[in-house]
Amino acid sequence: MTHLPTRFLINRNLIRLASFSSILRRGRLNSLILASSSSLSHPVKTPVLCSAVGVSSRKSVFVGFRASHTMASQSNQPQSVHDFTVKDAKGNDVDLSIYKGKVLLIVNVASQCGLTNSNYTELTKLYEKYKDQGLEILAFPCNQFGSQEPGSNEQILEFACTRFKAEYPIFDKVEVNGSNAAPLYKYLKSAKGGLFGDSIKWNFSKFLVDKEGRVVDRYAPTTSPLSIEKDIKKLLEKA
DSSP states (O other), rough: OOOOOHHHHHHHHHHHHHHOOOOOOHHHHHHHHHHHHSSSSOOOOOGGGGHHHHHHHHHHHHHHHHHHHHHHHHHHSSOOOGGGGGBBBTOOOEEGGTTSSEEEEEEOOSSSTTHHHHHHHHHHHHHHHHHTTTTEEEEEEESSSSSOOSHHHHHHHHIIISOOOOOOEEEBBOOOSSSTOOHHHHHHHHHGGGOOOOOOOSSSSSEOOOOOOOEEEETTTTSSSGGGHHHHHHHHHOO
C-alpha cells in the first residue's frame, strides 16, 4: 500500500470538507427560500444566483394556475348583452343573442307613472321609424318605483299594445335594483354607471346598446326617447 505524504492527505481532506460545507450552505439557503415563498400569498422573485429548481418550479405552477384561473373567470363573465337569456311576458326563454346586429334601447317601463304617456308614445314613434333599419326596443316592466306597475304580464301587454300600439317586445316583470335584480340589469348598471350611480333611479331609465351588444350610453328617466334619436341613428349607420 502506497503511503501518501501527510501534507497531501490534510489538504485533500480540507478540500472535501470545504465542498461538503458549501453543499450544506446551499441546501440550507434553498430550504429557507422554499419556506419563505410558501408562507407568502405571492412567491418572491429570487435572484439569479438562487436558481433553486424547487423555487423555480413552484413559482411557475403558481403563476400558471393564477393565469388559468383568471382566464376561466373572465370567460364566465358576460361580455355583452347578447350573453343573457330573459323571460318574455308568457314565461318563455329568450336568448338575447338573437339581437346580434341590432341596435337596442332597453327600458324599464311602468303603466301608472307620470312619465308613462310621453315615454310610451315616443318609444312607439321611434320604433315605427327605425325598426326596419335595425332598431329594437326591449321593455322590461318593473314595480319597484312607487308600485306603479302592479298588474299582471297580461294586463301590462294589453295596456301597452292597445293604448300605445307598442309592437316591440315587452318582457316578464323584473326587479332592476337590489339583490333580486335581474342579471341583465346588474350587467347594464355595471357597464354604465357614471353620474347615475349603480342603481336605477326611476321608471323609464334607458340603456342604448350597439350592434355588438355593448352598452354605449345611459339616459335618465326624464330624458325623452325622441331626444336620443340622433344617438340611435349614429349607431344604426355604423357598419
